[in-house]
Amino acid sequence: MQFVSFLVNGISLGSIYAIIALGYTMVYGIARMLNFAHGDVIMIGSYLVFVLMGSLGMPPFVAVLGAMVGCTLLGITIERIAYKPLREAPSLAVLITAIGVSYLLQNVALLIWGSNPKSFTSVVKMDPIRLFDGQLVITGETLATIIISVIIMIALTLFVNRTKMGRAMLAVSEDKGAAQLMGINVNRTISLTFAIGSALAAIAGVLLCSTYPTLQPTTGAMPGIKAFVAAVFGGIGSIPGAMLGGVLLGVIESLSKAYISSQMADAIVFGVLVIVLLVKPKGILGKAVKEKV
Protein backbone atom coordinates (compact mmCIF):
# COMPACT_ATOMS: atom_id res chain seq x y z
CA MET A 1 0.00 0.00 0.00
CA GLN A 2 2.94 2.25 0.62
CA PHE A 3 3.98 1.71 -2.97
CA VAL A 4 0.60 2.96 -4.22
CA SER A 5 0.94 6.00 -2.03
CA PHE A 6 4.41 6.80 -3.44
CA LEU A 7 3.07 6.19 -6.92
CA VAL A 8 0.13 8.57 -6.47
CA ASN A 9 2.43 11.24 -5.06
CA GLY A 10 4.75 10.71 -8.00
CA ILE A 11 1.92 11.10 -10.48
CA SER A 12 0.84 14.27 -8.74
CA LEU A 13 4.34 15.78 -8.77
CA GLY A 14 4.77 14.56 -12.33
CA SER A 15 1.55 16.27 -13.35
CA ILE A 16 2.98 19.58 -12.19
CA TYR A 17 6.18 18.91 -14.16
CA ALA A 18 3.98 18.05 -17.14
CA ILE A 19 2.09 21.35 -16.98
CA ILE A 20 5.37 23.27 -16.82
CA ALA A 21 6.89 21.08 -19.55
CA LEU A 22 3.95 21.93 -21.81
CA GLY A 23 5.01 25.57 -21.68
CA TYR A 24 8.59 24.65 -22.59
CA THR A 25 7.65 22.30 -25.36
CA MET A 26 5.02 24.53 -26.99
CA VAL A 27 7.33 27.53 -27.03
CA TYR A 28 10.13 25.37 -28.42
CA GLY A 29 7.83 23.91 -31.07
CA ILE A 30 6.61 27.31 -32.25
CA ALA A 31 9.52 29.68 -31.66
CA ARG A 32 12.39 27.11 -31.73
CA MET A 33 13.82 28.51 -28.51
CA LEU A 34 14.35 27.24 -24.99
CA ASN A 35 12.68 29.69 -22.68
CA PHE A 36 14.75 29.22 -19.55
CA ALA A 37 12.79 31.99 -17.83
CA HIS A 38 9.73 29.73 -17.84
CA GLY A 39 10.48 28.34 -14.37
CA ASP A 40 10.61 31.85 -12.96
CA VAL A 41 7.22 32.73 -14.40
CA ILE A 42 5.94 29.92 -12.15
CA MET A 43 7.54 31.61 -9.16
CA ILE A 44 6.02 35.00 -10.07
CA GLY A 45 2.62 33.31 -10.46
CA SER A 46 2.94 31.82 -6.98
CA TYR A 47 3.86 35.19 -5.47
CA LEU A 48 0.89 36.77 -7.20
CA VAL A 49 -1.43 34.24 -5.60
CA PHE A 50 0.34 34.76 -2.28
CA VAL A 51 -0.30 38.52 -2.48
CA LEU A 52 -3.83 38.37 -3.89
CA MET A 53 -4.96 35.74 -1.40
CA GLY A 54 -2.84 36.59 1.63
CA SER A 55 -2.50 40.37 1.60
CA LEU A 56 -5.62 41.33 -0.34
CA GLY A 57 -7.80 38.55 1.02
CA MET A 58 -9.26 37.42 -2.27
CA PRO A 59 -10.90 34.00 -2.51
CA PRO A 60 -8.49 31.31 -3.84
CA PHE A 61 -10.27 30.90 -7.17
CA VAL A 62 -10.14 34.62 -7.94
CA ALA A 63 -6.51 34.80 -6.82
CA VAL A 64 -5.51 31.96 -9.15
CA LEU A 65 -7.39 33.60 -12.01
CA GLY A 66 -5.60 36.87 -11.26
CA ALA A 67 -2.23 35.10 -11.26
CA MET A 68 -3.05 33.49 -14.61
CA VAL A 69 -3.87 36.89 -16.11
CA GLY A 70 -0.71 38.38 -14.57
CA CYS A 71 1.54 35.60 -15.87
CA THR A 72 -0.07 35.73 -19.32
CA LEU A 73 0.73 39.43 -19.56
CA LEU A 74 4.22 38.79 -18.20
CA GLY A 75 4.85 36.02 -20.75
CA ILE A 76 3.66 38.14 -23.68
CA THR A 77 5.71 41.11 -22.47
CA ILE A 78 8.89 39.05 -22.07
CA GLU A 79 8.47 37.68 -25.58
CA ARG A 80 7.77 41.11 -27.07
CA ILE A 81 10.67 42.89 -25.36
CA ALA A 82 13.38 40.25 -25.01
CA TYR A 83 12.84 37.56 -27.64
CA LYS A 84 11.02 39.13 -30.58
CA PRO A 85 13.90 41.44 -31.55
CA LEU A 86 16.10 38.32 -31.72
CA ARG A 87 13.84 36.37 -34.08
CA GLU A 88 16.54 36.26 -36.77
CA ALA A 89 19.49 36.04 -34.34
CA PRO A 90 21.53 32.86 -33.71
CA SER A 91 19.85 30.54 -31.22
CA LEU A 92 22.69 30.95 -28.73
CA ALA A 93 21.88 34.68 -28.39
CA VAL A 94 18.26 33.85 -27.61
CA LEU A 95 19.26 31.18 -25.11
CA ILE A 96 21.52 33.56 -23.22
CA THR A 97 18.83 36.23 -23.26
CA ALA A 98 16.41 33.71 -21.75
CA ILE A 99 18.86 32.95 -18.96
CA GLY A 100 19.20 36.70 -18.43
CA VAL A 101 15.45 37.11 -18.16
CA SER A 102 15.42 34.24 -15.66
CA TYR A 103 17.90 36.03 -13.36
CA LEU A 104 16.06 39.31 -13.85
CA LEU A 105 12.77 37.80 -12.67
CA GLN A 106 14.44 36.15 -9.67
CA ASN A 107 16.07 39.40 -8.63
CA VAL A 108 12.94 41.46 -9.14
CA ALA A 109 11.16 38.99 -6.86
CA LEU A 110 14.00 39.34 -4.39
CA LEU A 111 13.60 43.13 -4.41
CA ILE A 112 9.84 43.03 -3.97
CA TRP A 113 9.37 40.12 -1.59
CA GLY A 114 12.79 39.68 0.00
CA SER A 115 14.79 36.52 0.45
CA ASN A 116 12.91 35.12 3.44
CA PRO A 117 10.79 32.16 2.42
CA LYS A 118 7.07 32.86 2.62
CA SER A 119 4.77 30.20 3.82
CA PHE A 120 2.19 29.61 1.14
CA THR A 121 -1.38 28.80 2.14
CA SER A 122 -2.79 25.97 0.07
CA VAL A 123 -5.57 27.01 -2.28
CA VAL A 124 -7.04 23.53 -2.16
CA LYS A 125 -9.80 23.15 0.39
CA MET A 126 -10.44 19.45 0.00
CA ASP A 127 -10.31 16.84 2.73
CA PRO A 128 -7.89 13.95 2.29
CA ILE A 129 -9.34 10.71 1.02
CA ARG A 130 -8.77 7.61 3.11
CA LEU A 131 -8.88 4.28 1.33
CA PHE A 132 -8.42 0.69 2.50
CA ASP A 133 -9.28 1.44 6.13
CA GLY A 134 -6.96 4.42 6.25
CA GLN A 135 -3.95 2.57 4.89
CA LEU A 136 -3.84 4.82 1.84
CA VAL A 137 -4.29 8.53 2.39
CA ILE A 138 -4.44 10.83 -0.60
CA THR A 139 -4.33 14.51 0.27
CA GLY A 140 -6.70 17.00 -1.28
CA GLU A 141 -3.72 18.74 -2.92
CA THR A 142 -2.52 15.55 -4.59
CA LEU A 143 -5.96 14.69 -5.89
CA ALA A 144 -6.68 18.24 -7.07
CA THR A 145 -3.34 18.40 -8.86
CA ILE A 146 -4.01 15.21 -10.77
CA ILE A 147 -7.58 16.19 -11.68
CA ILE A 148 -6.63 19.70 -12.78
CA SER A 149 -3.71 18.38 -14.83
CA VAL A 150 -5.89 15.88 -16.64
CA ILE A 151 -8.40 18.64 -17.45
CA ILE A 152 -5.62 20.92 -18.73
CA MET A 153 -4.12 18.19 -20.90
CA ILE A 154 -7.45 17.28 -22.45
CA ALA A 155 -8.36 20.93 -23.03
CA LEU A 156 -5.00 21.73 -24.58
CA THR A 157 -5.09 18.69 -26.85
CA LEU A 158 -8.59 19.65 -28.04
CA PHE A 159 -7.54 23.26 -28.53
CA VAL A 160 -4.50 22.37 -30.62
CA ASN A 161 -6.18 19.74 -32.76
CA ARG A 162 -9.72 21.03 -33.10
CA THR A 163 -9.59 24.81 -33.26
CA LYS A 164 -8.44 27.01 -36.10
CA MET A 165 -5.94 28.80 -33.86
CA GLY A 166 -4.56 25.51 -32.59
CA ARG A 167 -4.18 24.23 -36.13
CA ALA A 168 -2.36 27.45 -37.00
CA MET A 169 0.04 26.74 -34.12
CA LEU A 170 0.79 23.28 -35.53
CA ALA A 171 1.36 24.79 -38.96
CA VAL A 172 3.75 27.43 -37.61
CA SER A 173 5.67 24.83 -35.62
CA GLU A 174 6.21 22.81 -38.77
CA ASP A 175 7.00 25.50 -41.35
CA LYS A 176 6.83 29.22 -40.61
CA GLY A 177 7.19 30.24 -44.25
CA ALA A 178 4.46 27.95 -45.53
CA ALA A 179 2.25 29.03 -42.61
CA GLN A 180 2.62 32.66 -43.69
CA LEU A 181 1.67 31.71 -47.23
CA MET A 182 -1.59 30.35 -45.75
CA GLY A 183 -2.21 33.78 -44.21
CA ILE A 184 -1.22 32.85 -40.65
CA ASN A 185 0.21 35.70 -38.56
CA VAL A 186 3.34 34.06 -37.15
CA ASN A 187 4.06 36.77 -34.58
CA ARG A 188 0.56 36.59 -33.18
CA THR A 189 0.79 32.80 -33.01
CA ILE A 190 4.05 33.05 -31.06
CA SER A 191 2.46 35.55 -28.64
CA LEU A 192 -0.49 33.21 -28.16
CA THR A 193 1.88 30.34 -27.40
CA PHE A 194 3.69 32.38 -24.74
CA ALA A 195 0.33 33.43 -23.31
CA ILE A 196 -0.89 29.85 -22.99
CA GLY A 197 2.44 28.60 -21.63
CA SER A 198 2.56 31.36 -19.01
CA ALA A 199 -1.04 30.89 -17.90
CA LEU A 200 -0.25 27.20 -17.42
CA ALA A 201 2.87 28.20 -15.49
CA ALA A 202 0.70 30.17 -13.06
CA ILE A 203 -1.46 27.12 -12.43
CA ALA A 204 1.61 24.92 -12.02
CA GLY A 205 3.05 27.39 -9.52
CA VAL A 206 -0.08 27.40 -7.42
CA LEU A 207 -0.31 23.61 -7.40
CA LEU A 208 3.37 23.28 -6.59
CA CYS A 209 3.25 25.71 -3.69
CA SER A 210 0.04 24.17 -2.38
CA THR A 211 1.84 20.84 -2.06
CA TYR A 212 5.26 22.19 -1.06
CA PRO A 213 4.36 25.39 0.78
CA THR A 214 7.60 27.37 0.88
CA LEU A 215 7.88 30.23 -1.53
CA GLN A 216 11.07 32.11 -2.32
CA PRO A 217 12.59 33.77 -5.42
CA THR A 218 14.35 30.55 -6.46
CA THR A 219 11.24 28.40 -6.06
CA GLY A 220 10.73 28.11 -9.81
CA ALA A 221 14.30 27.24 -10.75
CA MET A 222 14.50 23.53 -9.91
CA PRO A 223 10.98 22.59 -11.07
CA GLY A 224 11.73 24.60 -14.21
CA ILE A 225 14.84 22.58 -14.95
CA LYS A 226 13.09 19.29 -14.16
CA ALA A 227 10.21 20.23 -16.44
CA PHE A 228 12.71 21.05 -19.16
CA VAL A 229 14.19 17.59 -18.64
CA ALA A 230 10.66 16.16 -18.81
CA ALA A 231 10.05 17.94 -22.12
CA VAL A 232 13.30 16.60 -23.58
CA PHE A 233 12.54 13.18 -22.08
CA GLY A 234 9.19 13.02 -23.87
CA GLY A 235 10.54 14.60 -27.08
CA ILE A 236 10.86 18.37 -27.16
CA GLY A 237 8.20 19.99 -29.34
CA SER A 238 5.72 17.19 -28.72
CA ILE A 239 2.69 18.00 -26.56
CA PRO A 240 1.82 14.38 -25.62
CA GLY A 241 5.56 13.88 -25.07
CA ALA A 242 5.68 16.64 -22.46
CA MET A 243 2.71 15.13 -20.64
CA LEU A 244 4.20 11.64 -20.64
CA GLY A 245 7.71 12.89 -19.83
CA GLY A 246 6.45 14.96 -16.90
CA VAL A 247 4.45 12.20 -15.30
CA LEU A 248 7.22 9.62 -15.78
CA LEU A 249 9.77 11.98 -14.29
CA GLY A 250 7.59 12.62 -11.23
CA VAL A 251 7.03 8.91 -10.69
CA ILE A 252 10.74 8.08 -11.07
CA GLU A 253 11.65 10.86 -8.64
CA SER A 254 9.07 9.82 -6.07
CA LEU A 255 9.95 6.12 -6.21
CA SER A 256 13.71 6.84 -6.11
CA LYS A 257 13.21 8.97 -3.01
CA ALA A 258 11.19 6.23 -1.36
CA TYR A 259 13.19 3.16 -2.24
CA ILE A 260 16.72 4.18 -3.15
CA SER A 261 17.84 7.41 -1.56
CA SER A 262 16.21 10.78 -1.17
CA GLN A 263 19.54 12.52 -1.73
CA MET A 264 20.22 10.54 -4.87
CA ALA A 265 16.74 11.08 -6.36
CA ASP A 266 17.72 14.02 -8.55
CA ALA A 267 20.85 12.26 -9.76
CA ILE A 268 18.75 9.24 -10.70
CA VAL A 269 16.24 11.45 -12.55
CA PHE A 270 18.97 13.08 -14.63
CA GLY A 271 20.71 9.72 -15.08
CA VAL A 272 17.56 8.26 -16.58
CA LEU A 273 17.42 11.23 -18.96
CA VAL A 274 20.95 10.50 -20.13
CA ILE A 275 20.09 6.85 -20.76
CA VAL A 276 16.88 7.69 -22.63
CA LEU A 277 18.68 10.19 -24.83
CA LEU A 278 21.42 7.66 -25.58
CA VAL A 279 18.85 5.13 -26.71
CA LYS A 280 16.33 7.55 -28.27
CA PRO A 281 18.02 10.88 -28.99
CA LYS A 282 14.71 12.52 -29.92
CA GLY A 283 13.02 11.51 -26.67
CA ILE A 284 10.27 9.00 -26.13
CA LEU A 285 7.66 10.52 -28.46
CA GLY A 286 9.94 12.82 -30.45
CA LYS A 287 9.89 12.65 -34.20
CA ALA A 288 13.07 12.41 -36.18
CA VAL A 289 13.57 15.76 -37.87
CA LYS A 290 13.87 15.36 -41.60
CA GLU A 291 16.80 17.19 -43.07
CA LYS A 292 15.74 19.54 -45.86
CA VAL A 293 17.08 18.49 -49.23
Place this chain on the structure above:
Amino acid sequence: MAKMLSVKDLNVSYGAINAIRGISFDVEEGEIVTLIGANGAGKTTTLHAISRLLKPKSGTIEFCGTPISNMDAYKIINLGLTQVPEGRRVFSNLTVQQNLELGAYTRKDGADAIAADYEKVFERLPRLKERRKQLAGTLSGGEQQMLAIGRSIMCTPKMILMDEPSMGLSPLLVQEIFDIIKDLNKSGTTILLVEQNAKKALEIANRAYVLETGLISMSGNASELANNPKVQAAYLGA
Protein backbone atom coordinates in the same frame (compact mmCIF):
# COMPACT_ATOMS: atom_id res chain seq x y z
CA MET B 1 -5.73 43.37 -70.53
CA ALA B 2 -5.07 44.67 -67.05
CA LYS B 3 -1.71 44.31 -65.38
CA MET B 4 -2.07 42.00 -62.41
CA LEU B 5 1.47 41.82 -61.09
CA SER B 6 4.08 44.41 -61.80
CA VAL B 7 7.67 44.22 -60.56
CA LYS B 8 9.98 47.22 -61.04
CA ASP B 9 13.73 47.45 -60.39
CA LEU B 10 13.64 44.66 -57.84
CA ASN B 11 16.85 44.09 -55.91
CA VAL B 12 17.20 41.31 -53.36
CA SER B 13 20.36 40.43 -51.50
CA TYR B 14 21.52 37.85 -49.00
CA GLY B 15 23.99 39.83 -46.94
CA ALA B 16 26.66 41.01 -49.35
CA ILE B 17 25.49 38.81 -52.21
CA ASN B 18 23.11 40.46 -54.65
CA ALA B 19 20.87 37.64 -55.79
CA ILE B 20 18.48 39.80 -57.83
CA ARG B 21 19.96 42.87 -59.50
CA GLY B 22 17.24 45.22 -60.64
CA ILE B 23 14.75 43.13 -62.57
CA SER B 24 11.43 44.37 -63.94
CA PHE B 25 8.61 42.30 -65.35
CA ASP B 26 4.87 42.06 -65.30
CA VAL B 27 2.08 39.54 -65.56
CA GLU B 28 -1.28 40.36 -67.08
CA GLU B 29 -4.60 39.02 -65.95
CA GLY B 30 -5.35 35.56 -67.33
CA GLU B 31 -1.80 34.85 -68.47
CA ILE B 32 0.65 32.08 -67.74
CA VAL B 33 4.05 33.72 -67.53
CA THR B 34 7.12 31.63 -66.91
CA LEU B 35 10.43 32.58 -65.40
CA ILE B 36 13.10 30.17 -66.61
CA GLY B 37 16.76 29.97 -65.80
CA ALA B 38 19.50 27.80 -64.41
CA ASN B 39 20.00 26.77 -60.82
CA GLY B 40 20.94 29.81 -58.74
CA ALA B 41 19.71 32.34 -61.29
CA GLY B 42 17.38 33.83 -58.67
CA LYS B 43 14.01 32.38 -59.64
CA THR B 44 12.96 31.25 -56.17
CA THR B 45 14.40 34.43 -54.65
CA THR B 46 12.15 36.47 -56.94
CA LEU B 47 9.05 34.54 -55.90
CA HIS B 48 9.99 34.78 -52.22
CA ALA B 49 10.40 38.53 -52.57
CA ILE B 50 6.94 38.82 -54.15
CA SER B 51 5.41 36.75 -51.33
CA ARG B 52 7.44 38.79 -48.81
CA LEU B 53 9.08 35.70 -47.36
CA LEU B 54 12.18 37.72 -48.19
CA LYS B 55 12.52 41.47 -47.79
CA PRO B 56 13.50 43.17 -51.05
CA LYS B 57 16.42 45.58 -50.81
CA SER B 58 14.81 48.01 -53.22
CA GLY B 59 12.25 48.18 -55.98
CA THR B 60 8.48 48.08 -56.10
CA ILE B 61 6.07 45.20 -56.41
CA GLU B 62 2.41 45.90 -57.14
CA PHE B 63 -0.40 43.40 -57.19
CA CYS B 64 -3.68 44.62 -58.74
CA GLY B 65 -2.47 48.16 -58.16
CA THR B 66 -1.64 47.64 -54.45
CA PRO B 67 2.00 48.03 -53.46
CA ILE B 68 2.98 44.84 -51.61
CA SER B 69 6.75 45.15 -51.22
CA ASN B 70 6.37 46.40 -47.64
CA MET B 71 3.38 44.31 -46.67
CA ASP B 72 3.54 41.55 -44.03
CA ALA B 73 3.81 38.16 -45.73
CA TYR B 74 0.67 36.78 -44.11
CA LYS B 75 -1.51 39.63 -45.40
CA ILE B 76 -0.72 39.14 -49.07
CA ILE B 77 -3.02 36.15 -49.44
CA ASN B 78 -5.96 38.45 -48.63
CA LEU B 79 -5.36 40.26 -51.92
CA GLY B 80 -5.77 37.00 -53.83
CA LEU B 81 -2.12 36.19 -54.38
CA THR B 82 -0.70 32.90 -53.15
CA GLN B 83 2.28 30.65 -53.75
CA VAL B 84 2.91 26.94 -54.24
CA PRO B 85 6.41 26.86 -52.81
CA GLU B 86 9.41 24.93 -54.00
CA GLY B 87 9.62 21.47 -52.46
CA ARG B 88 5.78 21.55 -51.89
CA ARG B 89 6.14 22.35 -48.16
CA VAL B 90 2.92 20.62 -47.20
CA PHE B 91 2.36 20.24 -43.45
CA SER B 92 3.54 16.66 -43.18
CA ASN B 93 2.23 15.98 -39.65
CA LEU B 94 -1.27 17.04 -40.65
CA THR B 95 -3.74 15.13 -42.81
CA VAL B 96 -4.59 15.98 -46.41
CA GLN B 97 -7.92 17.40 -45.26
CA GLN B 98 -6.26 19.52 -42.55
CA ASN B 99 -3.77 20.87 -45.09
CA LEU B 100 -6.65 21.94 -47.30
CA GLU B 101 -8.35 23.54 -44.29
CA LEU B 102 -5.22 25.61 -43.68
CA GLY B 103 -5.37 26.66 -47.30
CA ALA B 104 -8.76 28.18 -46.52
CA TYR B 105 -7.44 29.74 -43.29
CA THR B 106 -8.20 33.34 -44.26
CA ARG B 107 -11.62 32.72 -45.80
CA LYS B 108 -14.59 34.24 -44.10
CA ASP B 109 -17.35 33.22 -46.51
CA GLY B 110 -18.71 30.40 -44.36
CA ALA B 111 -18.26 26.68 -43.88
CA ASP B 112 -20.66 25.74 -46.69
CA ALA B 113 -18.78 27.62 -49.38
CA ILE B 114 -15.49 26.19 -48.12
CA ALA B 115 -16.89 22.65 -48.01
CA ALA B 116 -18.11 23.05 -51.58
CA ASP B 117 -14.60 24.03 -52.59
CA TYR B 118 -13.09 20.91 -50.96
CA GLU B 119 -15.28 18.93 -53.31
CA LYS B 120 -14.09 21.00 -56.27
CA VAL B 121 -10.49 20.32 -55.30
CA PHE B 122 -11.20 16.61 -54.99
CA GLU B 123 -12.94 16.65 -58.37
CA ARG B 124 -9.92 18.25 -59.95
CA LEU B 125 -7.42 16.16 -57.96
CA PRO B 126 -9.21 12.85 -57.31
CA ARG B 127 -6.13 11.20 -55.82
CA LEU B 128 -6.34 13.53 -52.85
CA LYS B 129 -9.85 12.36 -52.06
CA GLU B 130 -8.69 8.77 -51.55
CA ARG B 131 -6.01 10.03 -49.21
CA ARG B 132 -8.15 12.58 -47.40
CA LYS B 133 -7.45 11.23 -43.89
CA GLN B 134 -3.82 10.31 -44.52
CA LEU B 135 -0.91 12.33 -43.11
CA ALA B 136 0.56 14.54 -45.83
CA GLY B 137 4.06 13.31 -44.98
CA THR B 138 3.14 9.80 -46.13
CA LEU B 139 2.09 10.89 -49.63
CA SER B 140 4.27 10.37 -52.69
CA GLY B 141 6.04 13.36 -54.25
CA GLY B 142 3.41 13.75 -56.96
CA GLU B 143 0.57 13.54 -54.47
CA GLN B 144 2.26 16.11 -52.24
CA GLN B 145 2.57 18.43 -55.22
CA MET B 146 -1.13 17.98 -55.94
CA LEU B 147 -1.88 18.69 -52.31
CA ALA B 148 0.24 21.85 -52.40
CA ILE B 149 -1.70 23.00 -55.46
CA GLY B 150 -5.03 21.98 -53.92
CA ARG B 151 -4.13 23.85 -50.75
CA SER B 152 -3.29 26.97 -52.72
CA ILE B 153 -6.58 27.05 -54.60
CA MET B 154 -8.56 26.71 -51.36
CA CYS B 155 -8.05 30.45 -50.82
CA THR B 156 -9.70 31.15 -54.22
CA PRO B 157 -6.70 33.11 -55.51
CA LYS B 158 -6.63 35.45 -58.48
CA MET B 159 -3.02 34.53 -59.08
CA ILE B 160 -0.71 31.68 -58.05
CA LEU B 161 3.08 31.79 -57.99
CA MET B 162 4.32 28.26 -58.71
CA ASP B 163 7.86 27.33 -57.82
CA GLU B 164 9.26 24.26 -59.60
CA PRO B 165 6.05 22.21 -59.50
CA SER B 166 7.62 19.47 -61.63
CA MET B 167 10.74 19.02 -59.51
CA GLY B 168 11.58 15.42 -58.72
CA LEU B 169 8.54 13.95 -60.48
CA SER B 170 8.36 11.19 -63.08
CA PRO B 171 7.66 12.31 -66.69
CA LEU B 172 4.09 11.01 -66.49
CA LEU B 173 3.42 13.02 -63.33
CA VAL B 174 5.13 16.08 -64.77
CA GLN B 175 2.62 15.97 -67.62
CA GLU B 176 -0.22 15.58 -65.13
CA ILE B 177 0.93 18.57 -63.08
CA PHE B 178 1.31 20.74 -66.18
CA ASP B 179 -2.20 19.71 -67.29
CA ILE B 180 -3.51 20.79 -63.89
CA ILE B 181 -1.77 24.16 -64.23
CA LYS B 182 -3.24 24.70 -67.71
CA ASP B 183 -6.63 23.73 -66.40
CA LEU B 184 -6.38 26.17 -63.48
CA ASN B 185 -5.42 28.92 -65.89
CA LYS B 186 -8.40 28.12 -68.15
CA SER B 187 -10.72 28.53 -65.20
CA GLY B 188 -9.42 32.06 -64.73
CA THR B 189 -6.37 31.89 -62.45
CA THR B 190 -3.33 33.88 -63.51
CA ILE B 191 -0.06 31.98 -63.12
CA LEU B 192 3.56 32.93 -62.69
CA LEU B 193 5.51 29.72 -63.17
CA VAL B 194 9.12 29.20 -62.20
CA GLU B 195 10.62 26.12 -63.82
CA GLN B 196 13.86 24.37 -64.58
CA ASN B 197 11.95 22.25 -67.05
CA ALA B 198 12.04 25.08 -69.59
CA LYS B 199 10.68 22.99 -72.44
CA LYS B 200 7.46 22.12 -70.65
CA ALA B 201 7.11 25.60 -69.19
CA LEU B 202 7.45 27.29 -72.58
CA GLU B 203 4.86 24.90 -74.01
CA ILE B 204 2.08 26.06 -71.71
CA ALA B 205 3.11 29.70 -71.09
CA ASN B 206 1.99 32.80 -72.99
CA ARG B 207 5.12 34.78 -72.24
CA ALA B 208 8.49 34.07 -70.69
CA TYR B 209 11.42 35.80 -69.04
CA VAL B 210 14.88 34.28 -68.91
CA LEU B 211 16.71 34.94 -65.67
CA GLU B 212 20.49 34.75 -65.61
CA THR B 213 22.48 35.42 -62.41
CA GLY B 214 19.97 37.92 -61.10
CA LEU B 215 19.25 39.73 -64.37
CA ILE B 216 16.62 39.26 -67.03
CA SER B 217 18.55 38.41 -70.16
CA MET B 218 15.68 37.74 -72.57
CA SER B 219 11.92 38.04 -72.69
CA GLY B 220 9.10 37.58 -75.13
CA ASN B 221 6.40 35.25 -76.35
CA ALA B 222 6.90 31.75 -75.05
CA SER B 223 6.72 30.19 -78.52
CA GLU B 224 9.25 32.67 -79.93
CA LEU B 225 11.66 32.06 -77.07
CA ALA B 226 11.28 28.32 -77.54
CA ASN B 227 12.55 28.79 -81.11
CA ASN B 228 15.34 31.18 -80.15
CA PRO B 229 18.69 29.41 -80.79
CA LYS B 230 20.27 30.88 -77.65
CA VAL B 231 17.45 29.64 -75.46
CA GLN B 232 17.52 26.29 -77.21
CA ALA B 233 21.23 25.90 -76.62
CA ALA B 234 21.17 27.00 -72.99
CA TYR B 235 17.88 25.68 -71.64
CA LEU B 236 16.29 23.25 -74.04
CA GLY B 237 19.27 20.98 -74.60
CA ALA B 238 19.06 21.36 -78.38
